[in-house]
Amino acid sequence: MASAAFFSTCLLANKNYLLLTSTPASAKGHINNLRVPNLPSIVLRTERFVRPRGFVAMGDEGVSKVSDGDSRMKIPHVLTVAGSDSGAGAGIQADLKACAARGVYCSTVITAVTAQNTVGVQGVSNVPEDFVAEQLKSVLSDMEVDVVKTGMLPSIGIVKILCKTLREFPVQALVVDPVMVSTSGDVLAGPSILSTFREVLLPMADIITPNLKEASALLNGMRLETVDDMRSAARLLHDMGPKNVLVKGGDLPDSSDAVDILYDGLNFYELCSPRIRTRNSHGTGCSLASCIAAELAKGYPVLSAVKVAKRYIETALGYSKEFGIGNGPQGPFDHLLRLKSHSQDCHRQRPFSPSDLFLYAVTDSRMNKRWGRSIADAVQAAIDGGATIVQLREKDAETKDFLESAKACLKICRSRGVPLLINDRVDVAIACDADGVHVGQSDMPARVARTLLGSEKIIGVSCKTPEQAQQAWVDGADYIGCGGVYPTNTKENNTTVGLDGLKTVCMASKLPVVAIGGIAMSNAHAVMEIGVPNLKGVAVVSALFDRECIQTETRKLHSVLLGSNVGGTRHVL
Numbered sequence: 001m002a003s004a005a006f007f008s009t010c011l012l013a014n015k016n017y018l019l020l021t022s023t024p025a026s027a028k029g030h031i032n033n034l035r036v037p038n039l040p041s042i043v044l045r046t047e048r049f050v051r052p053r054g055f056v057a058m059g060d061e062g063v064s065k066v067s068d069g070d071s072r073m074k075i076p077h078v079l080t081v082a083g084s085d086s087g088a089g090a091g092i093q094a095d096l097k098a099c100a101a102r103g104v105y106c107s108t109v110i111t112a113v114t115a116q117n118t119v120g121v122q123g124v125s126n127v128p129e130d131f132v133a134e135q136l137k138s139v140l141s142d143m144e145v146d147v148v149k150t151g152m153l154p155s156i157g158i159v160k161i162l163c164k165t166l167r168e169f170p171v172q173a174l175v176v177d178p179v180m181v182s183t184s185g186d187v188l189a190g191p192s193i194l195s196t197f198r199e200v201l202l203p204m205a206d207i208i209t210p211n212l213k214e215a216s217a218l219l220n221g222m223r224l225e226t227v228d229d230m231r232s233a234a235r236l237l238h239d240m241g242p243k244n245v246l247v248k249g250g251d252l253p254d255s256s257d258a259v260d261i262l263y264d265g266l267n268f269y270e271l272c273s274p275r276i277r278t279r280n281s282h283g284t285g286c287s288l289a290s291c292i293a294a295e296l297a298k299g300y301p302v303l304s305a306v307k308v309a310k311r312y313i314e315t316a317l318g319y320s321k322e323f324g325i326g327n328g329p330q331g332p333f334d335h336l337l338r339l340k341s342h343s344q345d346c347h348r349q350r351p352f353s354p355s356d357l358f359l360y361a362v363t364d365s366r367m368n369k370r371w372g373r374s375i376a377d378a379v380q381a382a383i384d385g386g387a388t389i390v391q392l393r394e395k396d397a398e399t400k401d402f403l404e405s406a407k408a409c410l411k412i413c414r415s416r417g418v419p420l421l422i423n424d425r426v427d428v429a430i431a432c433d434a435d436g437v438h439v440g441q442s443d444m445p446a447r448v449a450r451t452l453l454g455s456e457k458i459i460g461v462s463c464k465t466p467e468q469a470q471q472a473w474v475d476g477a478d479y480i481g482c483g484g485v486y487p488t489n490t491k492e493n494n495t496t497v498g499l500d501g502l503k504t505v506c507m508a509s510k511l512p513v514v515a516i517g518g519i520a521m522s523n524a525h526a527v528m529e530i531g532v533p534n535l536k537g538v539a540v541v542s543a544l545f546d547r548e549c550i551q552t553e554t555r556k557l558h559s560v561l562l563g564s565n566v567g568g569t570r571h572v573l
């Protein structure tokens with residue numbers, strides 16, 4: 001049976017949460033009764049100590065209880081102690097978005113509220129000091145915070161309260177962004193704060209991230225105009241006690257690169273990235289520090305956290321170059337990296353509609369080879385003939401070639417407002433930002449695909465039985481592909497369900513259904529006449545792509561379908 005000494009040794013050796021979550025139930029009972037009288041002092045003396053999940057009391061009785069929640073999933077957690085920016089480009093709002101983008105939970109202690117936009121800061125109202133203390137206590141006494149990140153700390157009192165609370169509730173790392181002046185030049189923390197920063201806060205920090213103005217202010221107005229100056233500043237700031245110093249060079253004059261200097265007391269690292277030409281750099285400092293905190297919370301060392309954070313800012317600025325919010329000189333950027341693809345599309349992706357399934361064209365690489373055409377040419381012809389959705393089903397293509405073809409097809413589909421789905425290959429769909437995927441019963445489960453693709457992409461599932469159809473709904477699919485309705489050469493060993501099987505599947509589900517398998521001009525009408533409202537169309541391979549003129553065949557099939565009773569109503573385009 002494990003002893004007190006064993007557990008206290010483990011607690012010190014395992015500066016993470018694994019010890020308890022992997023402890024067998026029998027041993028947990030033992031821990032409940034365990035007394036480790038010297039543990040609290042160990043906790044307080046060990047600077048990098050991570051409070052193990054489940055240890056809810058660290059009073060004089062030592063380890064008093066293991067909470068019931070120790071099997072819950074541990075989520076990396078950053079607490080930001082900063083000011084609110086009403087324009088949401090910097091401050092608390094930037095921190096929340098940066099942490100969300102990096103997949104980390106972020107709680108917030110608000111120190112000040114600013115009236116701020118892309119023009120500048122119009123007003124500042126500090127939160128009363130005792131209320132900052134109350135917020136800190138609320139979060140730190142209840143939630144397992146891994147890393148604290150500070151931004152705007154507008155008064156000496158707030159800095160002191162923060163430092164005192166952090167001694168009471170130690171965390172894994174402290175990231176200090178010594179915010180003093182906004183990018184617009186407005187003062188967020190006056191010079192009177194400098195000595196408290198130097199004497200109290202900086203010595204507790206694992207990393208500080210001053211920009212050029214802030215580094216200069218902390219060093220009594222030292223001139224910082226070159227990368228060499230930044231190195232000297234980093235060394236001098238390191239002497240004030242922080243474990244690492246990152247001097248940010250976003251505002252370095254005449255520099256075509258954005259250069260930051262990291263100094264860990266031993267080595268200098270020059271982190272260089274191309275300077276993005278954009279007005280949308282408001283909030284870069286806050287977001288960089290939050291991203292560093294997020295990576296530290298995940299357990300990465302400082303150097304890799306800083307590298308990831310810098311790459312993140314560079315990518316986000318690149319994505320947001322054209323982002324136009326507000327009329328002032330300093331715009332916000334898009335933390336979630338979602339705008340580039342939208343702004344570059346000629347047609348915005350629209351939500352999925354069941355009527356998209358009306359004439360569903362599924363490509364086949366062997367047929368294209370046989371007829372000597374590229375996938376993109378085949379897709380273009382099908383759309384010209386009236387296909388309403390396209391699926392790329394390239395079973396034998398090399399991934400690299402498939403991705404290139406998918407990108408070419410996506411361009412065509414987007415320009416015509418036709419959704420493009422990828423068969424089976426969720427990775428390819430993500431890589432080319434396709435509109436969705438179609439998965440079979442032995443492919444990646446739809447619910448996993450949904451997690452990977454997010455809520456907006458289209459997911460279709462092949463189903464032959466009512467049970468599979470019900471599962472597709474539960475898994476979050478958007479439509480069902482049901483078949484083979486008729487025998488087909490396109491798919492080996494495929495059992496057919498016939499029109500009866502199709503009807504059974506349709507009736508078992510609320511989802512829209514597209515019929516597939518051996519469907520051609522001759523039988524499409526019969527399929528659509530089975531009279532179930534959620535049968536929305538037919539999916540076709542050979543009848544379009546194994547023919548001399550894809551466009552003509554698609555057009556013919558289109559007119560057959562127009563004459564059918566689709567989804568209980570005559571189809572009107």
Ligand SMILES: Nc1ncnc2c1ncn2[C@@H]1O[C@H](COP(=O)(O)OP(=O)(O)O)[C@@H](O)[C@H]1O
Nearest residue numbers: 211248249250251258274275276284285288313
């Ligand atoms: N135009 C830009 N292109 C690429 N990176 C930039 C640009 N402007 C700032 N950065 C980077 O953003 C981060 C924040 O830097 P900086 O703007 O100097 O800080 P602050 O926002 O605190 O003034 C740094 O990593 C810096 O190199």
Ligand SMILES: Cc1ncc(COP(=O)(O)O)c(N)n1
Nearest residue numbers: 083090091182283284285286
């Ligand atoms: C509330 C608040 N906190 C911090 C900043 C600094 O912004 P930047 O990251 O652009 O230096 C800001 N403008 N407002």
Ligand SMILES: [Mg+2]
Nearest residue numbers: 183250284285
């Ligand atoms: Mg900046």
